[in-house]
Amino acid sequence: MLKxxxxxxxxxxxxxxxxxxxxxxxxxxxxxxxxxLAGLTRDYVVKMWLSTNKRYNDTGEKQVYYxxxxxxxxxxxxxxxxxxxxxxxxxxxxxxxxxxxERLEEMExxxxxxxxxxxxxxxxxxxxxxxxxxxxxGCGIRYKRGFFEQKIIDGSQVEAPENWLKNGNVWEIKKPDxxxxxxxxxxxxxxxxxxxLIFIHDDYEPVLAIPYDMPIVxxxxxxxxxxxLWSAEPLSDEFDFSSFSRGEYSKAIEYKNSxxxxxxxxxxxxxxxxxxxxxxxxxxxxxxxxxxxIIRHFKNNGVGIRDLDEKMAIHINDTHPALxxxxxxxxxxxxxGLGWDDAWRITTNTISYTNHTILAEALEKWPIxxxxxxxxxxxxxxxxxxxxxxxxxxxxxIGQWDxxxxxxxxxxxxxxxxxxxxxxxxxxxxxxxxxxxxLKKEEMTDFYYLYxxxxxxxxxxxxxxxWLIKANPQLTALLIDTxxxxxxxxxxxxEKFERFAHDRSVQGRLYDIxxxxxxxxxxxxxxxxxxxxxxxSMFDVHIKRIHAYKRQTLNCLRIMAxxxxxxxxxxxxIVPRTFIFAGKAAPGYYLAKNIxxxxxxxxxxxxxxxxxxxxxxxxxxENYRVSLxxxxxxxxxxxxxxxTTTKEASGTSNMKFMMNGAVTIATLDGANIEIRDEVGDxxxxxFGLTExxxxxxxxxxxxxxxxxxxxxxxxxxxxxxxxxGQYSSDKDKFKPIxxxxxxxxxxxxxxxxxxxxxxAQGRAxxxxxxxxxxxxIAITNIAHSGIFSSDRTIQEYxxxxxxxxYLYKNL
Numbered sequence: 183m184l185k186x187x188x189x190x191x192x193x194x195x196x197x198x199x200x201x202x203x204x205x206x207x208x209x210x211x212x213x214x215x216x217x218x219l220a221g222l223t224r225d226y227v228v229k230m231w232l233s234t235n236k237r238y239n240d241t242g243e244k245q246v247y248y249x250x251x252x253x254x255x256x257x258x259x260x261x262x263x264x265x266x267x268x269x270x271x272x273x274x275x276x277x278x279x280x281x282x283x284e285r286l287e288e289m290e291x292x293x294x295x296x297x298x299x300x301x302x303x304x305x306x307x308x309x310x311x312x313x314x315x316x317x318x319x320g321c322g323i324r325y326k327r328g329f330f331e332q333k334i335i336d337g338s339q340v341e342a343p344e345n346w347l348k349n350g351n352v353w354e355i356k357k358p359d360x361x362x363x364x365x366x367x368x369x370x371x372x373x374x375x376x377x378x379l380i381f382i383h384d385d386y387e388p389v390l391a392i393p394y395d396m397p398i399v400x401x402x403x404x405x406x407x408x409x410x411l412w413s414a415e416p417l418s419d420e421f422d423f424s425s426f427s428r429g430e431y432s433k434a435i436e437y438k439n440s441x442x443x444x445x446x447x448x449x450x451x452x453x454x455x456x457x458x459x460x461x462x463x464x465x466x467x468x469x470x471x472x473x474x475x476i477i478r479h480f481k482n483n484g485v486g487i488r489d490l491d492e493k494m495a496i497h498i499n500d501t502h503p504a505l506x507x508x509x510x511x512x513x514x515x516x517x518x519g520l521g522w523d524d525a526w527r528i529t530t531n532t533i534s535y536t537n538h539t540i541l542a543e544a545l546e547k548w549p550i551x552x553x554x555x556x557x558x559x560x561x562x563x564x565x566x567x568x569x570x571x572x573x574x575x576x577x578x579x580i581g582q583w584d585x586x587x588x589x590x591x592x593x594x595x596x597x598x599x600x601x602x603x604x605x606x607x608x609x610x611x612x613x614x615x616x617x618x619x620x621l622k623k624e625e626m627t628d629f630y631y632l633y634x635x636x637x638x639x640x641x642x643x644x645x646x647x648x649w650l651i652k653a654n655p656q657l658t659a660l661l662i663d664t665x666x667x668x669x670x671x672x673x674x675x676x677e678k679f680e681r682f683a684h685d686r687s688v689q690g691r692l693y694d695i696x697x698x699x700x701x702x703x704x705x706x707x708x709x710x711x712x713x714x715x716x717x718x719s720m721f722d723v724h725i726k727r728i729h730a731y732k733r734q735t736l737n738c739l740r741i742m743a744x745x746x747x748x749x750x751x752x753x754x755x756i757v758p759r760t761f762i763f764a765g766k767a768a769p770g771y772y773l774a775k776n777i778x779x780x781x782x783x784x785x786x787x788x789x790x791x792x793x794x795x796x797x798x799x800x801x802x803x804e805n806y807r808v809s810l811x812x813x814x815x816x817x818x819x820x821x822x823x824x825x826t827t828t829k830e831a832s833g834t835s836n837m838k839f840m841m842n843g844a845v846t847i848a849t850l851d852g853a854n855i856e857i858r859d860e861v862g863d864x865x866x867x868x869f870g871l872t873e874x875x876x877x878x879x880x881x882x883x884x885x886x887x888x889x890x891x892x893x894x895x896x897x898x899x900x901x902x903x904x905x906x907g908q909y910s911s912d913k914d915k916f917k918p919i920x921x922x923x924x925x926x927x928x929x930x931x932x933x934x935x936x937x938x939x940x941x942a943q944g945r946a947x948x949x950x951x952x953x954x955x956x957x958x959i960a961i962t963n964i965a966h967s968g969i970f971s972s973d974r975t976i977q978e979y980x981x982x983x984x985x986x987x988y989l990y991k992n993l
Contacts, residue, residue: 250301255293331805604629640978821840
């Protein structure tokens with residue numbers, strides 16, 4: 183914990199401002215003042231950072247490297263000040279200087295290096311590793327443009343470049359001396375030397391990988407780990423003057439552009455061949471650069487190459503970094519001279535894999551021809567891995583060609599990345615109990631019976647430091663006033679708060695805190711979108727990536743049905759509600775973008791209808807990001823977790839809402855089940871099909887959305903409203919949604935679960951009217967949310983998978 187007094191901070195801050203801007207503090211803009219504060223904070227951090235790295239090297243602790251395509255870090259300043267233990271000192275010191283800390287925090291750009299839960303999970307995990315004194319570092323890509331900035335224009339999503347680096351990034355330190363070369367294309371020739379085969383990669387396209395390091399500060403423990411992000415640059419900045427002078431303008435800049443494209447944006451559209459190539463390049467780029475850097479580090483510190491698996495753990499977050507397996511094999515064999523058996527032992531002992539989905543669309547596979555041309559040596563290694571796998575399968579499953587083909591890494595013209603990740607790692611974990619069971623018994627059952635000891639569950643978690651202490655300081659103060667502060671370092675101590683579930687005074691304070699948060703969000707919505715919302719209405723919130731299985735469509739149909747009821751009966755007795763949506767749709771996902779159009783069309787209709795707009799409002803908040811979530815989640819009354827059962831691996835927004843006192847309405851999917859198990863059936867609102875019912879429909883059929891529709895007049899009407907001009911003069915505008923429900927038989931059971939959902943919403947309406955019961959439920963949820971801290975998750979990873987870290991040191 184950094185020890186610094188207010189007066190010393192003020193002196194340091196004024197000096198830093200003058201140093202950076204060459205002018206007096208009174209002359210600076212808010213952004214200048216933010217830069218000075220962030221720069222000073224980084225200065226405070228650097229000494230701890232150097233000390234931490236020295237400690238790791240001196241003690242020889244096993245280090246963890248978390249490879250992820252996404253790190254959705256959000257804003258760094260507030261969280262870093264909090265973890266340093268100096269946020270209050272800084273706030274008071276700045277106030278003395280006439281500066282508002284919260285205003286400066288708003289100046290910072292979100293680091294939009296992710297899309298949703300996958301990236302935010304990675305960010306929470308880095309925070310927890312540092313806070314638990316675990317030597318754990320992140321490895322990813324420094325996307326210059328992030329995912330994209332979402333604009334809502336005429337109700338439709340429009341993607342704009344996310345220019346988060348327009349003013350630089352004060353938190354990063356460029357390390358050109360630690361650059362690595364990554365090789366694409368070319369061909370591989372084989373020579374025999376001294377009885378050994380030597381593989382030589384010729385005529386490749388070299389790409390220079392430049393690392394940018396950012397500090398990840400642990401909570402009040404003097405530990406600072408590293409997030410290393412790689413930027414792709416040409417090997418040489420020299421301009422191809424000869425090509426340009428001959429009029430070959432495109433050729434002159436082609437190499438530079440193709441290289442820099444690698445680290446331009448997250449998830450380029452891969453519906454076309456060029457997009458697929460770029461995605462595969464991205465994945466190999468950061469995996470190769472990261473592994474080369476890690477191995478160089480350990481060799482420089484005297485670690486023998488054969489001992490690497492005792493000194494490092496490589497964790498791959500979903501299949502995007504699965505090329506770590508053949509790349510580590512390549513380095514160990516081609517550069518370090520190991521034989522296959524030793525290289526395979528080290529690789530499999532080192533690498534562990536988290537699966538995040540059972541959706542077929544997300545289980546990556548690459549066309550073999552494309553893969554072979556782009557990564558010829560890596561493909562050769564995968565061929566060998568696959569040949570050895572198939573030999574093992576043949577000995578075990580003699581004559582069972584279908585099973586062997588089904589389990590092969592190379593089949594049907596594709597390289598199957600999930601299969602590679604399972605075969606080449608020592609641990610395969612799901613992220614919620616239900617998800618892990620589905621992996622074992624349904625989706626990956628062949629591999630589970632081949633490698634039963636590899637499979638395990640690690641239910642996701644969230645860092646309570648950002649999502650409670652930072653995002654909801656008033657609730658934090660209430661918890662400290664009632665149960666003390668031990669829960670900050672031991673989050674399961676929040677269970678003590680349940681003693682106050684029936685305390686009317688505590689219930690009243692909780693209600694006041696929630697309402698203050700709702701007023702702040704209402705003001706933000708008015709300022710940014712011009713919509714008046716009532717802070718005394720129920721804030722019914724559905725914020726997450728837009729996808730058919732997350733069922734924003736179900737929510738929207740429910741709102742449409744409620745609107746129809748209010749038109750028929752203006753005196754309908756319901757609790758006023760504000761329906762809040764936020765989330766991005768992938769640029770190439772047309773149905774998801776159509777869902778956004780529907781939500782905004784419904785909002786436009788309802789918000790401009792004086793018959794109902796004092797009872798219900800609909801708001802779609804554009805450009806969902808971490809800093810926006812920090813505003814919405816503490817203000818939510820009802821948390822919508824309504825994915826199709828079996829489709830959401832875990833969810834983490836469900837945990838964030840729970841921790842902030844929202845009541846959850848949910849299907850028995852992902853971690854919703856574990857939330858239900860923690861709080862009890864009476865403190866969560868459950869609806870919809872069960873796991874077995876859903877799997878039976880998928881496996882045996884028998885589901886007909888049109889049959890259900892014909893017997894439900896309310897539902898039939900809202901589905902017809904999609905196509906009758908009720909929400910658009912273009913009657914075909916919502917045809918994709920209509921066809922997904924009717925023509926293609928409702929893959930995600932929106933129609934089937936509609937009635938159950940409506941009844942569950944009726945229960946929410948009744949509960950919300952009962953002040954005592956609603957706040958009792960909210961307190962119970964807060965009290966049981968500590969188990970969903972990512973500190974618990976990371977402790978389980980460290981002891982059960984990585985074998986790293988002094989878990990309780992300084993706790």
